[in-house]
Amino acid sequence: xxxxxxxxxxxxxxxxxxxxxxxxxxxxxxxxxxxxxxCLIHIKYMGIKHRYMGIKPLRSYKSMNAAVRATVRxxxxxxxxxxxxxxxxxxxxxxxxxxxxxxxxxVSMMLQLGGTVIGSARCMDFRAREGRMKAALNLVKLGIxxxxxxxxxxxxxxxxxFRKEWATLLVDLVKSGKITDDxxxxxxxxxxxxxxxxIDNDFCGTDMTIxxxxxxxxxxxxxxxxTTTAQSHQRTFILEVMGRHCGYLALVTALACxxxxxxxxxxxPDEGWEGHLCRRLADQRARGSRLNVxxxxxxxxxxxxxxxxxxxxxxxxxxxxxxxxRTTVLGHVQRGGTPSAFDRILVGISLCLCARMGVxxxxxxLEATPETPACVVSLSGNQAVRLPLMECVxxxxxxxxxxxxxxxxxxxxxxGNFIKLVKTLALTEMCHRSLLVTSPLLQSNxxxxxxxxxxxxxxMNAAVRSAVRIGIIQGHNMLAVHDxxxxxxxxxxxxxxxxxxxxxxxxxxxxxxxxRVLPSEYIEEISLTIAKFNIHSLVIIGGFExxxxxxxLVQGRDKYEExxxxxxxxxxxxxxxxxxxxxxxxxxxxxxxxxxxCDRIKQSAAGTKRRVFIIETAGGYCGYLATxxxxxxxxxxAYIYEDKFGIRDLEMNVEHLVQKMKxxxxxxxxxxxxxxxxxxxxDFIFALYSEEGKGIFDCRKNVLGHMQQGGTPTPFDRNFGTxxxxxxxxxxxxxxKEVYRHGRIFANTPDSACVLxxxxxxxxxxxxAELKEQTxxxxxxxxxxxxxxLRPIMKILxxxxxxxxxxxxxHMEHVIKKRVSMPAPLMKKASPATKHEEEE
Numbered sequence: 001x002x003x004x005x006x007x008x009x010x011x012x013x014x015x016x017x018x019x020x021x022x023x024x025x026x027x028x029x030x031x032x033x034x035x036x037x038x039c040l041i042h043i044k045y046m047g048i049k050h051r052y053m054g055i056k057p058l059r060s061y062k063s064m065n066a067a068v069r070a071t072v073r074x075x076x077x078x079x080x081x082x083x084x085x086x087x088x089x090x091x092x093x094x095x096x097x098x099x100x101x102x103x104x105x106x107v108s109m110m111l112q113l114g115g116t117v118i119g120s121a122r123c124m125d126f127r128a129r130e131g132r133m134k135a136a137l138n139l140v141k142l143g144i145x146x147x148x149x150x151x152x153x154x155x156x157x158x159x160x161x162f163r164k165e166w167a168t169l170l171v172d173l174v175k176s177g178k179i180t181d182d183x184x185x186x187x188x189x190x191x192x193x194x195x196x197x198x199i200d201n202d203f204c205g206t207d208m209t210i211x212x213x214x215x216x217x218x219x220x221x222x223x224x225x226x227t228t229t230a231q232s233h234q235r236t237f238i239l240e241v242m243g244r245h246c247g248y249l250a251l252v253t254a255l256a257c258x259x260x261x262x263x264x265x266x267x268x269p270d271e272g273w274e275g276h277l278c279r280r281l282a283d284q285r286a287r288g289s290r291l292n293v294x295x296x297x298x299x300x301x302x303x304x305x306x307x308x309x310x311x312x313x314x315x316x317x318x319x320x321x322x323x324x325x326r327t328t329v330l331g332h333v334q335r336g337g338t339p340s341a342f343d344r345i346l347v348g349i350s351l352c353l354c355a356r357m358g359v360x361x362x363x364x365x366l367e368a369t370p371e372t373p374a375c376v377v378s379l380s381g382n383q384a385v386r387l388p389l390m391e392c393v394x395x396x397x398x399x400x401x402x403x404x405x406x407x408x409x410x411x412x413x414x415x416g417n418f419i420k421l422v423k424t425l426a427l428t429e430m431c432h433r434s435l436l437v438t439s440p441l442l443q444s445n446x447x448x449x450x451x452x453x454x455x456x457x458x459x460m461n462a463a464v465r466s467a468v469r470i471g472i473i474q475g476h477n478m479l480a481v482h483d484x485x486x487x488x489x490x491x492x493x494x495x496x497x498x499x500x501x502x503x504x505x506x507x508x509x510x511x512x513x514x515x516r517v518l519p520s521e522y523i524e525e526i527s528l529t530i531a532k533f534n535i536h537s538l539v540i541i542g543g544f545e546x547x548x549x550x551x552x553l554v555q556g557r558d559k560y561e562e563x564x565x566x567x568x569x570x571x572x573x574x575x576x577x578x579x580x581x582x583x584x585x586x587x588x589x590x591x592x593x594x595x596x597x598c599d600r601i602k603q604s605a606a607g608t609k610r611r612v613f614i615i616e617t618a619g620g621y622c623g624y625l626a627t628x629x630x631x632x633x634x635x636x637x638a639y640i641y642e643d644k645f646g647i648r649d650l651e652m653n654v655e656h657l658v659q660k661m662k663x664x665x666x667x668x669x670x671x672x673x674x675x676x677x678x679x680x681x682x683d684f685i686f687a688l689y690s691e692e693g694k695g696i697f698d699c700r701k702n703v704l705g706h707m708q709q710g711g712t713p714t715p716f717d718r719n720f721g722t723x724x725x726x727x728x729x730x731x732x733x734x735x736x737k738e739v740y741r742h743g744r745i746f747a748n749t750p751d752s753a754c755v756l757x758x759x760x761x762x763x764x765x766x767x768x769a770e771l772k773e774q775t776x777x778x779x780x781x782x783x784x785x786x787x788x789x790l791r792p793i794m795k796i797l798x799x800x801x802x803x804x805x806x807x808x809x810x811h812m813e814h815v816i817k818k819r820v821s822m823p824a825p826l827m828k829k830a831s832p833a834t835k836h837e838e839e840e
Contacts, residue, residue: 064197064210065110065117066339067150069634072107073797083142089123089158093131095138104799108665111634112338112599114214129169132162136169139187140179146191150210152198153396159192160374160389166190192374194389199334202246204399204416205392205815206378214343215242215334216252216715217592222330223257223293224506224712230291236281236317236325240310242334243297245400249334250297251421256718258465258505259293260284263300263308265403266411267422271303277313278320285323287499292323303406340714341588341595341632380761391815421719424466424726444475446736448729449535450496451481451488452514452572453542453549457586457709459717460510460572463541465501466725472498474733479533484515484542485549489522491529505722508589508712516545520552527560536745537566537732539725543573543584544620544780547755550768554753564746566735567753568728569768572721574708577622579775579782580766581757585724588716590618590708591628597704598633598669605667610697612636612657612668612689616682618708619673621779625708626673627791636660636798638671639680641779642788650685654692656800661697668697675779727763728756760786 075082082102085091091098110117125131139145149159170184196203199215219241230237241249247264254262261277263269269276281292300308310327317325374389395414402411412419448471452460464480471478480496481488504511519526529535538553540546550569557563571578574590594617605611619625623640630638637653639645657668670689672682686701693699713721731754739747747753754765776783795802 064115064150065107065113066343067195067197067210068116068118069107069110070793070797071148072102073104073799076104077796084118087119087121089126089135089155090121091119092135092138093123093125095134099138099142105664108634109602109667111632112603114335114337114339126158126162129165132165133169133172135162136166137173137178139190140170140173140183143186145187145189146193148193148195150195150197152196152209153203153393156194156196156376156389157393159194160393163190163192163374191372192389193386194374194376196376196378199249200243200246201248202243202396202399203392204395204414205376205387206380207416208379210343211335211339212248212343213716214337214340215249216256217340218334218337219249219253219330220256220506220715220718222328222333223253226328227257227291227293227503227506230293230326233324234285234290236292236294236321236323238294238296238310238313238317238325238327240296240298240327240329242330244299245403246415247297247299248415248418248421250295250300251418251425252715252719254295255421255425255722256505256715257293257295258503259295262295262297262425263313264297265299265301266399266415266418267408268301268303268308273302274316274320278317281317281323282321289499289502303408305406338596338599341592341628383760385813387813387815395815420723424723443477446476446536447479447534448476448537448539448732449479449481449488449493449530449533450512450539450541451484452510452512453484453540454514454516454545454573455543455709456508456510456514457543457572457574457584458508458589458711458713459585459721460514460541461501461504461507462713462718462721463570463572463585463725463728464512465504466722467539467541467729468496468501468725469498470726470729474729476729476733479535480512483513484517485519485522485526486515486517487513488519488529489525491532493529493533505718506712508710514542518545518552519549519556523552523556523560526553527556527562530562530565535565537568537736539568539570539728539732541570541572541585541725543571543575544577546570546572547578547580547768547771547775548777550753550755551772554750554768557748561746564748565752566732566739566745566747567768568731568765569755570724570728571755571757574625575619575622576624577620577781578755578757579771580755580759580764582760582786583720583758585717585721586709586713587624588720589711589714590625591632592714593708593711594625594629594704595632597702597707598629598635598671601700601702602633602667602669609666610661611666612670612693612697612699614670614672614682614686614689614699614701616672616674616701616703618704619675620781621673621675622781622785623673623676624785624787626671626676627787627794630669630671631790631794631797633669633671634797635669635671635794638673638791638794639676639685640673641676642781642785643791645677645680650680650688651692654689656798657689657693658696660799666697723763724756731756731765 072082084100084102084106086098086100087094123131126135147159147163149156166189170179170187173179174181174184195210196206197210199209199211201209201212203209223239226237226239229235239253241253243249243265245265247262247266250262250264253259260280284292294313296308296310296313302308310329314325314327317323375386376389376392378385378387378392399411399414402408402414412422450464450467452464468478478496479493480500482492482494487493540550542549546569550567553563553567569578570585571581571583572585574584574586576584576587578584594615598615601613601615605613617625617629621641623638623642626638626640629635636657653670660666660668670685672685682701682703686699690699735747735752736745739745739752750767750769751765753768755768755771756763756765758764774783792802
């Protein structure tokens with residue numbers, strides 16, 4: 001539990017720059033509070049177990065240490081004194097040696113550690129008012145009036161209750177003579193801000209909680225390992241994952257591994273599910289599949305509220321089908337291990353779930369007034385937002401209530417974006433036919449071609465698989481184009497079926513084959529091929545070459561009418577340099593590769609002090625990987641093309657490391673984007689650091705190279721690719737309706753050729769023609785990039801004395817529930833058999 005004591009004499013010079021609102025609230029404080037403003041950053045890991053209120057105990061989660069590190073260092077940066085309170089609320093109640101001073105160095109080498117380095121414990125004492133009074137006494141004696149709580153809904157609810165009782169607790173403490181009237185007046189109000197930590201991702205109001213992505217990494221590692229043995233022996237595997245009241249882990253795992261069936265608490269299977277499950281498994285085997293995978297959340301149940309366990313399913317499959325079946329209960333494996341890069345900085349998909357939210361937490365506390373409600377810092381898309389704490393807690397409780405009352409549809413809707421995952425899974429896996437809008441038996445006579453362009457990356461195959469299956473469900477004929485635009489020109493095209501993409505989700509690279517060749521030199525041949533194969537629309541998956549190729553095809557429409565078809569570009573590149581999207585498929589896998597490599601390299605210096613590592617990352621001229629890896633791995637500097645630097649900057653960085661070697665932290669990490677500067681090469685920077693650091697530190701260099709492109713996709717890239725492929729084909733289906741006139745398809749408007757990208761909080765389609773003005777074609781990067789605003793945070797966490805722009809920090813919002821609708825099928829007529837199937 002870090003505690004901040006902020007001296008305004010020390011802090012005043014930066015307070016107006018960092019927190020302009022502080023000067024507005026200053027007049028509200030009594031004169032004797034002006035010399036020193038004291039606040040607490042209380043990192044709470046263990047909640048309250050209350051059998052009647054349904055508040056569950058909170059445990060430690062991977063990447064909480066990253067949040068602690070960010071909060072502590074930002075607090076110190078603002079001029080605060082920071083303390084740890086060990087063992088959660090218990091330490092707050094007991095006080096004494098549980099409260100210790102935190103220093104800059106005390107949070108070093110924490111990023112790669114799972115769990116919590118400051119301990120956690122269940123606190124029964126805090127359930128009672130007497131225990132909370134002891135905690136209040138400890139806070140008052142330290143002058144603490146602000147809490148930052150990292151935990152689940154139980155811990156956050158307990159903190160809010162503590163806040164509500166604060167005034168009466170002070171009255172009782174004064175009456176008992178334990179504190180003076182002056183101490184009570186100085187600590188008259190308690191501010192609270194929360195950060196959500198839960199691997200279940202069961203807290204409403206945020207897209208992702210701290211620890212969820214790391215848990216998914218552990219689960220997918222196990223699933224991938226089990227898949228190989230299952231294929232060898234033609235077995236059925238049933239995996240039970242955590243999720244007593246929330247099926248997020250099970251649902252996303254099913255999407256990421258292409259499971260045959262998934263059981264989650266919020267969506268029990270229909271009556272007669274046993275027969276449906278057995279028919280599906282048998283059908284998969286009949287189609288040539290050598291394995292079956294079933295994912296079960298630990299809280300799975302049927303519509304009568306009866307539990308469905310992995311053992312129950314095993315007995316069912318063995319009895320009805322005779323398949324060799326195994327069960328695996330993952331248990332606490334999901335909680336342990338090294339945090340993922342996504343959890344450390346949320347690449348995710350975000351503005352740093354740990355680093356950025358740590359900054360937001362400190363800012364929220366320093367801007368709080370007595371009227372400010374307790375808030376929680378949440379993630380929406382790639383934006384950090386502040387939401388009223390108790391609103392989120394109430395919605396989370398409403399989900400549990402809806403499940404208890406068997407209002408399953410309401411439970412799904414209350415989960416927010418949960419319903420999108422459910423429908424995507426239903427479409428790609430055909431598990432829950434009641435959610436399907438259409439059937440693969442219906443035909444639209446539309447031919448949709450899919451092509452991969454540019455360098456291969458992890459997640460491409462997941463996007464292809466999703467696009468193929470959604471297209472088949474929409475009734476389209478799906479065509480696979482091999483070897484990029486060159487293959488399209490040469491007619492390397494073949495139909496691709498539902499089973500043809502089985503198992504593609506977890507495969508790295510490009511199964512279709514890809515090349516960097518642009519279409520301009522084959523434009524006539526491509527138009528002839530489109531006419532020959534009667535292609536009505538084109539899905540282009542790739543990096544900057546895909547974007548350029550799409551532009552060239554649009555420009556060719558004036559001369560070749562065959563190119564007047566709907567086109568969509570899905571960004572897929574480790575460089576994350578495609579205009580029109582904040583994230584690209586494949587970038588998260590590359591980032592995790594870089595981060596894990598940096599962790600190992602830094603660990604190699606644990607026994608050898610005074611060593612600096614210089615690591616070259618990929619990305620062309622785009623510094624995304626270097627910057628985000630710098631945040632995730634705790635780099636001292638990251639050199640990129642977008643953030644110009646010169647010899648004076650290099651000199652400052654060397655001096656920074658010289659000073660760092662005088663502390664207890666005697667390791668340094670420098671990242672360099674491969675094309676950041678033509679003159680300041682990796683060899684030059686290595687030679688410079690080696691020369692200037694003589695006698696103080698020695699240097700080593702590593703060029704990571706193509707290892708950043710390989711490997712199996714991370715859970716994020718698998719699911720991001722699945723969502724993008726699904727969204728792209730559904731958009732094409734709607735666009736074809738618009739351009740279908742008099743028995744032919746003709747699309748020549750700018751909005752008929754788009755880039756599908758994630759922009760802040762949503763997936764959007766932007767016309768290729770409009771994105772030209774936002775593109776630096778010479779360096780193959782967008783002219784503006786959202787992640788550049790994160791670079792000051794990286795420098796602050798590395799202890800550089802710089803200013804921080806807070807003009808775009810999160811503002812208080814409210815929990816909003818949205819309903820998601822699915823597009824209708826294109827040009828279809830339902831057969832009686834199909835109508836019957838839909839009714840079932």
